[in-house]
Amino acid sequence: MKYTNMNRRTFLKVTTVAGGGLLVGCSFSSPKLMSTPQASEEELGLWVRISTDNKITLIVPASEMGQQAHTGQAMIVAEEMEADWNSIQVVHAPYHSEFKNSLADPRNIQITGGSSSISFWWGKLRQVGAGTREMLIEAAAKKWGVPVSECHARESQVLHSESGLSLTYGQLARAAAKLSPPDNPTLKSPDQYRFLGKSMPKLHTPARVNGTAQYGIDVRRPGMLFAAVQQSPVFGGQVKSYDEAAAKAVKGVEAVVPIPGRRFSFGSTGDGMAVVADTTWHAQKGLEALDVKFVGGDTLGLNRSKVSKKLSAALDDIGKVDVQSEKVLEVEYEMPFLHHAAMEPMNCTALVSDNSCEIWVPTQNQYACMEAAKEVTGFSEEQIRIHTMMMGGSFGRKQTRDYVEQALIISKFIQKPVQVIWSREEDTQHGTYRPTSMSRYQVGLGRDGLPVQWESQIAQPNLLAQLISPLGWFDFDPMAVAGGVHDYGLFPDHFYKVNGVGTDHTNVELGVPVGPWRAPPNSINVFYTESVVDELAELAGQDPLDYRIKLMSESPRHRAVLEQVAKQGGWGSTLPEGHGRGLAINDWFPLEEAVTVVAQMVEVSVSKRGKLKVHRVDCVIDCGFVVNPDSVKAQIEGSIIMGMSAALFEQITLEDGRVAQSNFDDYRIARMRDTPEINVSIVKSDSAPTGSGEPGTSPIVPAITNAIFAATGKRIRRLPIGRQKLV
């Protein structure tokens, strides 16, 4: 999908609200969709609200999970609106067709994902801001009896330079609301920008340093109860027995509620039980007393080695390809399941009444919440209200409906507001994991050392089908191959120009729920591709940087980013003994034409006793025009830590059908002491924005393993690096 919204006709509609003020509605589909004459402050349903005291509320479509989409989206509207930055507040959009994002999800649903909060909304939000500004200026011009051309807007005021007259947006809001909105507002040119392109402080920082930021887990409703849940540890298992009387004997416990598992394309999460009490602690104690026993399940008997064998057998079913050339690389790689491990565990608060339903939920996916609410309650959309809460991290996890359904089912059962909180153990053992994967590469090199035949075979669970279940009918998952060198004509070629490409993949269904984990499909395929390219450079006896550049003859933008990071990190300069450097590059999102390019260079050391340390990471990103450079920098810093953490430590494994890990003591993630020096550079660009939340996560992984090879000669082909012997 491409960035196409700039020139679409915009329908603006305005309406006044109780108490005075201006609401600007802006519809990109049909003007009649946007009529909210009864709008109240809580039911904005629109884009901008200006109150008579000159406060501006921006209703932003993106869910906030730490990626600072709220700040970025607010900057875009405020820029065009000529708003006073200090008088702005942002709120999450309600559920409404206006807030669908077709770039984040091909179904065109209301969802935040795919690093698209700026790239998808950029054009629309500028029009909202510009249209609002033009209406306010027109209102002032009419009041003063002067031509619009003599007026201009600045810092939430309209000014008439000749007379020195001025009115605030708050003073103009009522009059502006009676005007017809412009069809084609004039956008500012980049040389007129005051915020865009500058590092504005993140809007939520003050609330995030004094404990007032409201996450899903912080929702409090009158009479609210808390629910602790336990689901079958074996995926797809059923409840065998439980001791309801014992649970109800625990102080504060009010109810015991069965919760059905959720079916997904290739299995079920498994049934569970919930205990409802006056506090989280009592609910947890009640759940312990309930002593739930489970039976059966789809993954029963599955363990780590059986998973590997299944993947390996799937590769054998595809079968090796005959590769004829002087030098041939034949290697197999393996990657584990990964958990998102957001610091805020899964939670949702719901109130189901006789004829209405409200949910307060930290979610990336309002569509899934609405579908869950309709299904559980039987209500229509008009009877259901979704309040999106700030997320304490998500990384792709908080876009499912499992936890939302549970809150709805329990609230419907007890007829009271209830907050479901998963324990860390539930969160770890009932994830939607980054798929485990195994691959085989057979690459033949020509006389010049460049590939003449490139065969890749990948075996892994079908990721796309778990997001969009009908696609499970096809044994094809673009997410299994995109991000690497491939021969699929359906989406753009890889930036490495390689001849003789053959791609094969097979779906291996294990009954384990999988889902998008920051940067699918790159989180798998970039490790494969960038490791293999490094191996080929070695086989060809060439420098890994030069070798990559030779393969990039048709991708000057990628080449520039890679060369810049090599220069920044001092590629080729002398290193102390035991140190090594590694490179890797990727682009995002590989199914689209307009991509973000990220290259990283890592310096590691491996001690004589085999102790690994990541010392320094250099990174260059080209993501088109940058709305807020500090936000992009923060996303890249965080991506590097998350990718490094995955490379070094992380894996979800199965033991007798259940996830073997349960908390941060056995699902180790990076800490302060693991953190390297990180240097991020952003390429200056006037192209349309492309996104920065995910593309920095994947290249760091092969950059580290390539650096380990440079330092030790040891090639890591199975992740995590963990305790593998490096010397």
Add this chain to the structure above:
Amino acid sequence: MTTLKINGKQHTLNLEPETPLLWALRDTVGLTGTKYGCGIQQCGACTVLIGKRPVRSCGITVGEVAGKEITTIEGLSEDSKHPVQLAWVAEQVPQCGYCQSGQIMAAVSLLERKPNPTDQEIDRGMLNLCRCGTYSRVRKAIHRASDLLKEVS
């Protein structure tokens, strides 16, 4: 009945003494700035101060802290202008922010013990987990807060 002294205020609560302080703060007192992350004292999201000591409130009971001075993120300053908070804003540390109450409380305590912490002392003293990966900014903010605290005193 248990009496807790939180942020300088006495709270008499009808709680069993074995209730973890974390849930007393969040569900009974209504101070939700202290976060639940793991329940086993691994992640530090629930860090509060007991006196000047950083304590993971999921792993200590109200019975153990009755009568002691408990400080949560809400009580660190009245105006969000504690030097550590100012440093956190200046370095724009938080991403999702969920772990930051705990990070800040841990940093306040670290700076009490080590007013001029080296990077190595920060590595040893800051064991709180951050999945967003804000560690380099936490480090910078601690150095900045160290400078700010010197100006104040």
